[in-house]
Amino acid sequence: MKFSKHPLHTKEDMVAASYFPPWFSIAPMMDCTDNHYRTVARLMSKHAWLWTEMIAAETIVYQEHNLDRFLAYSPDQHPIVLQIGGNNLENLAKATRLANAYGYDEINLNCGCPSPKVAGHGCFGASLMLNPKFVGEAMSVIAANCDVPVSVKCRIGVDDHDSYKELCDFIYTVASQSPTRHFVIHSRKAMLNGISPADNRRIPPLKYEYFFGLLRDFPDLRLTINGGITHIDEVNNALRLGAHGVMIGRACYRNPWSVLGHVDSAVYGVPGTGLSRRQILERYQVYADSVLEKGGPNKPTLRTLVKPLLAFFFAEPGNGLWKRKADAAMQKCTTMKSLFEETLDALPDSVLDALPSEVSPPGEDIFAGVHDLLPPPYNSIEEIILCV
Ligand SMILES: Cc1cc2nc3c(=O)[nH]c(=O)nc-3n(C[C@H](O)[C@H](O)[C@H](O)COP(=O)(O)O)c2cc1C
Numbered sequence: 001m002k003f004s005k006h007p008l009h010t011k012e013d014m015v016a017a018s019y020f021p022p023w024f025s026i027a028p029m030m031d032c033t034d035n036h037y038r039t040v041a042r043l044m045s046k047h048a049w050l051w052t053e054m055i056a057a058e059t060i061v062y063q064e065h066n067l068d069r070f071l072a073y074s075p076d077q078h079p080i081v082l083q084i085g086g087n088n089l090e091n092l093a094k095a096t097r098l099a100n101a102y103g104y105d106e107i108n109l110n111c112g113c114p115s116p117k118v119a120g121h122g123c124f125g126a127s128l129m130l131n132p133k134f135v136g137e138a139m140s141v142i143a144a145n146c147d148v149p150v151s152v153k154c155r156i157g158v159d160d161h162d163s164y165k166e167l168c169d170f171i172y173t174v175a176s177q178s179p180t181r182h183f184v185i186h187s188r189k190a191m192l193n194g195i196s197p198a199d200n201r202r203i204p205p206l207k208y209e210y211f212f213g214l215l216r217d218f219p220d221l222r223l224t225i226n227g228g229i230t231h232i233d234e235v236n237n238a239l240r241l242g243a244h245g246v247m248i249g250r251a252c253y254r255n256p257w258s259v260l261g262h263v264d265s266a267v268y269g270v271p272g273t274g275l276s277r278r279q280i281l282e283r284y285q286v287y288a289d290s291v292l293e294k295g296g297p298n299k300p301t302l303r304t305l306v307k308p309l310l311a312f313f314f315a316e317p318g319n320g321l322w323k324r325k326a327d328a329a330m331q332k333c334t335t336m337k338s339l340f341e342e343t344l345d346a347l348p349d350s351v352l353d354a355l356p357s358e359v360s361p362p363g364e365d366i367f368a369g370v371h372d373l374l375p376p377p378y379n380s381i382e383e384i385i386l387c388v
Contacts, residue, residue, distance in 0.1 A: 261356030
């Protein structure tokens with residue numbers, strides 16, 4: 001499927017042409033990928049693309065006089081993508097215009113969230129996939145109100161609308177009716193029958209063959225694969241198989257060191273940040289204490305600032321003890337410095353001073369045989385239907 005009028009999101013399109021391409025992205029995660037998490041993540045990888053949590057267009061519009069709280073970030077976080085959610089064209093337009101001033105590198109529309117709070121209330125999140133024409137219109141409006149590339153993050157289907165053809169129809173409609181050239185595909189469908197968002201990331205099976213079918217059938221689009229990827233070797237496998245980008249969510253949150261510590265060297269082929277965990281904590285402490293010192297109505301709690309560190313020592317000796325000590329320290333400490341003074345003795349120097357070690361061996365090949373499972377090409381499906 002050719003969309004030659006609109007070129008791919010090239011390096012030249014990017015706000016700073018010095019960024020590496022989005023071969024690796026940390027997925028948007030509500031209540032997780034906030035400024036604090038992104039600060040830690042950037043200390044582990046200079047080149048991973050960071051994503052905000054989804055921010056509703058209405059929040060941006062109604063908080064017009066308090067926008068820094070939702071949209072400000074440190075310049076170190078580039079390259080960074082803003083994800084917005086919404087179903088009202090006027091609000092999407094205004095929210096994008098307001099957000100544009102913050103210099104994000106890409107603006108993305110959420111078409112994948114299955115939360116009943118989002119999807120159940122008037123076609124927002126994953127249920128937008130049922131209305132591709134609207135998404136095309138929304139993406140045109142978003143693109144018209146910002147200076148950067150725009151993208152869509154979606155599932156491979158919704159409820160019974162889960163055929164490959166329906167997915168292709170969605171992508172085709174959106175790409176042909178708007179300047180959207182980048183799609184992030186969470187490779188499982190969304191079930192809007194009331195199962196929880198967490199179950200919606202576990203129960204519907206992953207169908208990577210749909211993603212690779214899209215790569216074959218839409219050669220002019222940029223496609224990022226997402227869902228169930230946990231290991232850096234799987235990232236490189238997906239890129240070798242033709243994916244333009246790979247996005248990881250939960251593994252970057254639950255075991256950040258083992259994933260993010262390897263992104264620069266193993267994916268981008270350049271030296272990593274060279275920082276040990278101790279050095280990362282020292283830098284994060286300066287950040288966290290400056291945020292606490294600033295005060296003001298949006299001042300986070302110490303607990304909020306510690307949250308992105310809770311999986312930092314995953315599976316390491318001293319991890320459990322450190323978390324218990326941190327929990328107790330949060331009751332009385334008022335600075336990150338004092339919290340670290342009270343708790344870091346729970347961890348051996350060998351853990352604190354280590355650099356990311358060798359990449360551990362991957363498990364089974366999650367993409368094995370995917371090319372044998374590819375759905376029939378989209379064009380041929382259309383021909384079959386026309387012939388019937
Ligand atoms: C706690 C949590 C919050 C999430 N919030 C968002 C969100 O705001 N926007 C979005 O598009 N996806 C959201 N997701 C979905 C992830 O971006 C990603 O698509 C999903 O977790 C599958 O990737 P993974 O298997 O690598 O985790 C969230 C996932 C989790 C676990």
